[in-house]
Amino acid sequence: MMMTKPTPSDRDLIELAKAGDTNAFGELVRRHQPRIHRLAVHMLRDRSEAEDVAQETFIRAYQALGRFDGRSEAYTWFYRITINLSLNRIRSRKTSRASQDTDDPRLDGLMTDRRPTSGDPAGSASRKQLYQTLCAGIDELSDTLRTTLILVCIDGRSHEDVAAILGAPEGTIAWRVHEARRKLKGFLDARGFDPEGDGT
Structure with a gap:
């Protein structure tokens, strides 16, 4: 009888990725990308910038795999990178800040999180x-x-x-x-x- 393989934890995937398994890191990205992107949207108030930051988060994480010591959870590490990248972007644009766009991407999440009001x-x-x-x-x-x-x-x-x-x-x-x-x-x-x- 064939046993189904248990789903690897984030820590398992990081260890596999450290050993050179690129598919393992790809699985980590699939697991965490939606929340990382959502966090970046709320931090940056701009969808395209949020996509850039989410992508850069995982590039930075991959480049720094050897320094991840496992004392914290993988998502904690991803969140920290996202927050730091987002804050850096916010600070760098404060001098040349565009007027607030009325099409704020954060509203989508806030509006859909509430009960529908079609009537x-x-x-x-x-x-x-x-x-x-x-x-x-x-x-x-x-x-x-x-x-x-x-x-x-x-x-x-x-x-x-x-x-x-x-x-x-x-x-x-x-x-x-x-x-x-x-x-x-x-x-x-x-x-x-x-x-x-x-x-x-």
Whole structure:
């Protein structure tokens, strides 16, 4: 009777990749690329830049395979690279920042994450306005608060995971999320939005 081979863990795939198995690294990319790309979209607010960063993340990771010591999870390592590349891009373009595009790719995710409102175009339009304002508020946060908020509230990572990704204590992560939410609430309040009373 043939036994089915167990699915290799990320760590197994990294060890195989270190030994020269390019298919193993390709499997790691397939596993993690969607979330890495989504993270980059939320960090950069630009789809094509996010694609570049996601691609560069895996190129950098592949080039640095020998330095991966296995003390952290593979996804933690990929996330760190993505965040660093994204922040570098944001800083380099701050001097020549284009006006905010109304076609913000982050809205797609926010709108589809909510229940459908096909029968309520007015509600859908007001929700879109709220999300656009919310995205603008997220942009006003410091890099540190924005990155932490994206990882916890948008990507759905636990405080423990985010602490490992960002190299900060869990208590600090909890404080950053609280502070980011407080600032966002103030930003929305000042513009006449009441997220608690929105009904979404």
